Amino acid sequence: MLKQNILSKIAKNVINHIHEGLIITDEKGKIVFVNPAFEMVTGYVAEEVIGENPNILQSGVHNKEFYESMWNEIIHRGFWEGEIWNKRKNGELFVEWLKIHSIKDSEGAITNYVAIFSDITERKKILSS
Numbered sequence: 001m002l003k004q005n006i007l008s009k010i011a012k013n014v015i016n017h018i019h020e021g022l023i024i025t026d027e028k029g030k031i032v033f034v035n036p037a038f039e040m041v042t043g044y045v046a047e048e049v050i051g052e053n054p055n056i057l058q059s060g061v062h063n064k065e066f067y068e069s070m071w072n073e074i075i076h077r078g079f080w081e082g083e084i085w086n087k088r089k090n091g092e093l094f095v096e097w098l099k100i101h102s103i104k105d106s107e108g109a110i111t112n113y114v115a116i117f118s119d120i121t122e123r124k125k126i127l128s129s
Contacts, residue, residue: 021096023115029053032112041096041119043089054115059093061085070100074113078102083120094121 015022021038025031031049039045042057049056062085073080081099088094096117103112 019118021115021117021119023054023117025054025113025115027110027112029113041088041094041117042086048089057086059085059087061093074100074102078104094119095124096120 015035018035019037021041022033022035023031023038024033031052031054034044034046034049044056070080070082079099079101082097083095084098085093085095097120098115098117100113100115102110103114105111
């Protein structure tokens with residue numbers, strides 16, 4: 001039990017101090033947790049997004065087929081990774097490198113989705129200039 005408590009404290013510290021944004025949703029896609037990096041990148045605080053769908057960040061850059069393909073991979077492979085344009089609370093568009101994993105219980109049913117992302121907007125600007 002003591003090891004579990006120590007591990008929980010370490011995990012909480014890691015989640016709260018990593019520079020990548022983190023979103024955890026339930027099996028229906030409703031946000032149940034975001035970390036401080038998510039708040040810094042998007043401009044939304046946790047209280048504004050808990051219970052919402054991550055599509056509140058959609059930029060309008062990607063078409064329906066893009067999202068269908070992404071979700072097809074998540075459902076069939078349990079994972080998707082790629083570049084995606086999203087929108088901050090203030091309406092500003094940004095590009096991120098996003099990884100989404102499905103989390104399953106012991107019987108194989110999806111219980112959560114975990115998304116980890118890095119804002120790569122500035123990096124892309126440097127590379128394109």
